[in-house]
Amino acid sequence: MTEAxxxxxxxxxxxxxxxxxxxxxxxxxxxIMPGEFVxxxxxxxxxxSTILNCIAGLLDISDGQIFINGRxxxxxxxxxxxxxxxxxxxxLYPQMSVRGNLAFGLKNARLPRQEIASRIAxxxxxxxxxxxxDRKPAALSGGQRQRVAIGRALVRDVDVFLFDEPLSNLDAxxxxxxxxEIKRLHExxxxxxxxxxxxxxxxxxxxxxxxxxxxxxxxxxxSPDEIYRKPVNLYVAGFIGSPSMNFxxxxxxxxxxxxxxxxxxxxxxxxxLSDGPAILGIRPEHVTLSDQPDLEAQVELxxxxxxxxxxxxxxxxxxxxxxAPDERRHxxxxxxxxxxxxxxxxxxxxxxxxxx
Amino acid sequence: MAQSNVSGRPFRLxxxxxxxxxxxxxxxxxxxxxxxxxxxxxxxxxxxSGLLPRQDFVGLMQYERLWSNTKWLISIQNLLIFGICMLxxxxxxxxxxxxxxxxxxxxxxxxxxxxxxxxxxxxxxTGVVWQWLLNPDLGIQSVMRGFGWExxxxxxxxxxxxVMFGVVxxxxxxxxxxxxxxxxxGLRGIDDEIWKATRIDGIPTWKTYLFVVVPMLRPVMVTTLxxxxxxxxxxxxxVVAQTNGGPGVSSEVPxxxxxxxxxxxxxxxxxxxxxxxxxITVAIIIIPWxxxxxxxxxxx
Amino acid sequence: MVDLTLDGPRGPKPRRAISxxxxxxxxxxxxVALYYLIPLYVMVVTSLKGLPEIRMGNIFAPPVEIxxxxxxxxxxxxxxxxxxxxxxxxxxxxxRITVPxxxxxxxxxxxxxxxxxxxxxxxxxxxxxxxxxxxxxxYQVMLYPMVILLRELGLYGSLTGLVLVHTVFGMPIxxxxxxxxxxxxxxxxxxxxxxxxxxxxxxxxxxxxxxxLPIFVVAVILQVTxxxxxxxxxxxxxxxxxxxxxxxxxxxxxxxxxxxxYNVNMAATILTGLVPLVIYFVSGRLFVRGIAAGAVKG
Numbered sequence: 001m002t003e004a005x006x007x008x009x010x011x012x013x014x015x016x017x018x019x020x021x022x023x024x025x026x027x028x029x030x031x032i033m034p035g036e037f038v039x040x041x042x043x044x045x046x047x048x049s050t051i052l053n054c055i056a057g058l059l060d061i062s063d064g065q066i067f068i069n070g071r072x073x074x075x076x077x078x079x080x081x082x083x084x085x086x087x088x089x090x091x092l093y094p095q096m097s098v099r100g101n102l103a104f105g106l107k108n109a110r111l112p113r114q115e116i117a118s119r120i121a122x123x124x125x126x127x128x129x130x131x132x133x134d135r136k137p138a139a140l141s142g143g144q145r146q147r148v149a150i151g152r153a154l155v156r157d158v159d160v161f162l163f164d165e166p167l168s169n170l171d172a173x174x175x176x177x178x179x180x181e182i183k184r185l186h187e188x189x190x191x192x193x194x195x196x197x198x199x200x201x202x203x204x205x206x207x208x209x210x211x212x213x214x215x216x217x218x219x220x221x222x223s224p225d226e227i228y229r230k231p232v233n234l235y236v237a238g239f240i241g242s243p244s245m246n247f248x249x250x251x252x253x254x255x256x257x258x259x260x261x262x263x264x265x266x267x268x269x270x271x272x273l274s275d276g277p278a279i280l281g282i283r284p285e286h287v288t289l290s291d292q293p294d295l296e297a298q299v300e301l302x303x304x305x306x307x308x309x310x311x312x313x314x315x316x317x318x319x320x321x322x323x324a325p326d327e328r329r330h331x332x333x334x335x336x337x338x339x340x341x342x343x344x345x346x347x348x349x350x351x352x353x354x355x356x
Numbered sequence: 357m358a359q360s361n362v363s364g365r366p367f368r369l370x371x372x373x374x375x376x377x378x379x380x381x382x383x384x385x386x387x388x389x390x391x392x393x394x395x396x397x398x399x400x401x402x403x404x405s406g407l408l409p410r411q412d413f414v415g416l417m418q419y420e421r422l423w424s425n426t427k428w429l430i431s432i433q434n435l436l437i438f439g440i441c442m443l444x445x446x447x448x449x450x451x452x453x454x455x456x457x458x459x460x461x462x463x464x465x466x467x468x469x470x471x472x473x474x475x476x477x478x479x480x481x482t483g484v485v486w487q488w489l490l491n492p493d494l495g496i497q498s499v500m501r502g503f504g505w506e507x508x509x510x511x512x513x514x515x516x517x518x519v520m521f522g523v524v525x526x527x528x529x530x531x532x533x534x535x536x537x538x539x540x541x542g543l544r545g546i547d548d549e550i551w552k553a554t555r556i557d558g559i560p561t562w563k564t565y566l567f568v569v570v571p572m573l574r575p576v577m578v579t580t581l582x583x584x585x586x587x588x589x590x591x592x593x594x595v596v597a598q599t600n601g602g603p604g605v606s607s608e609v610p611x612x613x614x615x616x617x618x619x620x621x622x623x624x625x626x627x628x629x630x631x632x633x634x635x636i637t638v639a640i641i642i643i644p645w646x647x648x649x650x651x652x653x654x655x656x
Numbered sequence: 657m658v659d660l661t662l663d664g665p666r667g668p669k670p671r672r673a674i675s676x677x678x679x680x681x682x683x684x685x686x687x688v689a690l691y692y693l694i695p696l697y698v699m700v701v702t703s704l705k706g707l708p709e710i711r712m713g714n715i716f717a718p719p720v721e722i723x724x725x726x727x728x729x730x731x732x733x734x735x736x737x738x739x740x741x742x743x744x745x746x747x748x749x750x751x752r753i754t755v756p757x758x759x760x761x762x763x764x765x766x767x768x769x770x771x772x773x774x775x776x777x778x779x780x781x782x783x784x785x786x787x788x789x790x791x792x793x794x795y796q797v798m799l800y801p802m803v804i805l806l807r808e809l810g811l812y813g814s815l816t817g818l819v820l821v822h823t824v825f826g827m828p829i830x831x832x833x834x835x836x837x838x839x840x841x842x843x844x845x846x847x848x849x850x851x852x853x854x855x856x857x858x859x860x861x862x863x864x865x866x867x868x869l870p871i872f873v874v875a876v877i878l879q880v881t882x883x884x885x886x887x888x889x890x891x892x893x894x895x896x897x898x899x900x901x902x903x904x905x906x907x908x909x910x911x912x913x914x915x916x917x918y919n920v921n922m923a924a925t926i927l928t929g930l931v932p933l934v935i936y937f938v939s940g941r942l943f944v945r946g947i948a949a950g951a952v953k954g
Contacts, residue, residue: 058552063667072664079558091549095571104567105557152553164549374856375775379783382768385827386783390790393801409800453688456681469940470689473696476936476943478885480902481929484909485695488702488918489715499714529695541948586792593887597906614796619892624800631796642792 007070009034009192010160015054015064024050025216037186039203040196042213048196052162056085068160084153088165090145092137098148099133102155123151143174163195179205200240212236229344234353237281237346243310243321248280260316264294268343271356279348284310284323286341293337299330401628409624418629431608434520439588441524446584450535455565458543472533483597486526513599516606523598523607535580542576582645589638610634703923710918726919730927734920736907743924746904750884752815753900757822758879765827769834770860774846791828799892806893813895821889830875837871838864877939878946881932901928
């Protein structure tokens with residue numbers, strides 16, 4: 001991660017937002033370094049788009065401050081904040097050509113004509129939209145429209161790009177393509193980018209850091225790897241990963257986790273533990289088949305996806321998934337021995353739901 | 357009736373038979389009344405019908421008489437004045453009001469209720485009320501003079517040169533709310549993210565309305581335009597109630613001319629010719645619109 | 657962590673409640689609203705004044721002495737040309753015209769709309785297109801042939817004839833309304849009923865009708881105001897004793913004989929406008945939906 005010696009590109013301090021009695025955001029704090037790609041991830045109603053709109057100045061905040069490049073922009077108009085924004089519905093001006101869409105804001109800001117032309121030329125080259133500069137948005141495909149929308153942010157020549165679920169209106173294949181392209185764009189431009197999505201694949205692949213939100217509160221703000229490996233609480237653990245993490249309710253006794261009368265050694269666990277009730281969380285791919293198993297379970301169902309397979313087991317009345325990078329077939333009903341990779345497991349306090 | 361349009365073997369005729377029976381009133385209305393009656397009137401406009409329709413064809417005689425009749429010429433002129441004023445003012449005022457209503461204002465419901473209530477009233481009521489308000493001796497003119505503005509003169513209903521503007525004022529009062537409501541519905545249909553995009557781009561509100569929103573409203577505008585225009589051509593009861601064509605014949609309109617010829621002057625042929633002219637006027641407006649709106653996706 | 661100065665603006669951007677922008681918006685709206693309200697106000701105050709007071713004062717002044725006599729006179733004594741028993745006759749005529757017209761026209765149009773939306777048969781779209789274009793044909797074109805038709809049917813001059821006329825000319829907009837509404841109902845519902853063996857009328861009465869109460873309300877509002885406010889058909893197709901209220905109001909106000917009784921005229925005007933006004937104020941949003949239904953295609 002970027003060293004904390006430089007000034008944050010975007011800083012949010014104690015941001016609060018409420019509509020009447022409804023608190024939408026409570027005390028959001030964030031510091032985003034120059035060139036960082038931050039994804040705001042969460043379900044609907046988590047407040048992720050709301051934060052983005054506050055950063056852009058499209059929503060009036062109730063309390064707090066927003067700094068962009070060290071400048072307090074809390075009261076600034078959106079156009080003066082030094083941001084560009086890309087929307088889910090593209091929000092292109094339908095009656096203007098692509099060129100018109102790119103130029104509209106610049107013309108309005110009374111930029112010299114040559115400057116406008118050169119900025120459009122640069123954006124067209126980066127985004128490969130040069131061939132249809134004179135077409136109307138209606139004559140473009142969804143992917144092309146979204147490129148134009150990105151272009152409109154690009155020509156503004158700003159340091160911070162905001163993306164509000166830009167790929168949600170596209171089909172799965174295009175989405176994957178444009179995702180790669182946005183990643184490439186970020187590497188080419190080196191801008192700070194804040195990206196809102198509900199899609200964890202997008203989040204995991206694009207982000208330098210992910211802020212996972214729930215009910216207007218940031219649950220965890222960390223690198224994808226850390227969020228995946230060390231989720232701070234049960235919600236984050238369950239939200240990220242598909243199939244999601246397996247949870248087993250039991251208790252910690254000494255250096256083992258007691259579950260259903262059997263013990264699993266906790267050797268290698270990364271964290272401070274003390275005796276008492278706990279929930280063990282382990283991802284499907286961190287369980288291996290073994291002759292010296294920690295636990296045993298019966299095969300219920302198998303899904304083969306070519307590159308890997310997911311086996312659903314029944315373990316003490318609950319469903320338990322394991323993922324293996326091979327195509328080994330199991331007969332339904334057979335009992336498999338499971339061994340847990342404790343170095344990558346997580347234990348949670350059942351009361352506070354926090355990671356131990 | 358339903359059978360005639362279905363070709364092929366008999367069993368196809370009886371498919372969806374109930375639906376076809378249920379549609380008989382609609383089919384009859386469409387074919388007999390809308391098509392048949394219109395054609396009948398057009399055909400009889402070439403006859404010398406007087407008190408009763410007669411198949412006594414005289415070519416274009418009725419049209420020649422029509423276009424040399426001062427009352428008809430005045431009617432056409434009045435319709436033009438009325439139509440242009442109505443379109444321009446109801447659209448400009450209606451659009452401005454719709455934009456103001458779109459600014460997330462308080463009491464929006466109250467304002468909308470006030471602006472639209474005249475539309476619930478009949479043209480007769482509208483005409484009578486404005487006849488009273490424009491009464492020169494007791495109405496607005498006398499009140500203004502009473503305030504000390506002695507030279508104030510606004511007496512359209514007794515001044516043949518400006519009488520149509522008196523009618524326009526009343527019609528605007530009755531109909532602008534309608535235009536406003538339709539355009540407001542159009543404004544509300546515009547994607548919120550378009551507005552956000554213009555704010556990021558730093559486009560001032562008025563420029564956004566003019567260069568982004570108005571072009572996007574084109575379909576709603578065109579539809580509203582067609583409805584308002586079709587209503588303008590039909591204007592009848594308002595004039596009857598407010599001025600009854602007066603003073604003299606200075607506020608006659610085509611619809612009134614048709615009625616007077618048919619039912620008062622026992623000159624059906626003139627009435628048919630005049631109503632055919634009205635039909636042509638509407639056709640000139642409707643056909644290009646219908647072609648643009650529906651022509652494109654007929655095949656499908 | 658970086659040392660950030662947390663000075664400067666914080667929280668919501670302060671906005672003055674009385675900004676120039678707000679003054680302009682609310683100022684314009686209030687002025688326009690007044691323009692719209694003045695006629696209603698003048699109608700009411702005029703109808704409550706005595707004739708001498710009207711002749712003396714200005715039309716905006718509130719009544720010095722409130723009198724309900726003009727209302728009584730307008731309702732039961734004013735002369736409508738043929739007789740002098742006031743608007744009450746017209747009121748009841750309008751009721752007798754409006755009620756059956758609304759029921760019949762909506763019933764037929766809803767079945768039309770249902771047949772069009774769910775049972776697409778060959779030629780249906782063509783008839784519908786003719787119907788839609790027919791909505792724009794000036795009534796004057798079809799006025800006289802209709803007279804002949806009614807005369808042939810023996811209905812000319814009768815209330816039944818006028819009901820028929822309203823049914824026919826209300827059909828385009830109502831059919832459009834119902835067709836568009838039925839088209840928004842999930843198609844699966846209709847298909848499931850057909851698979852279950854329910855027929856044309858069974859689906860209409862047991863599935864479509866119960867689901868379409870709101871659109872029926874919209875249609876009723878649209879038709880009641882439209883038919884109550886009609887003038888032309890009332891004049892052309894009925895005898896004077898069956899004249900609807902609008903025609904009688906016009907006769908009262910624009911009679912050329914006798915002294916002009918402005919207060920009676922205004923009371924009569926309010927009485928005539930009362931039914932649609934009450935419907936408008938009670939129904940609110942549904943009225944807006946009704947008038948927009950014709951313009952916004954589905």
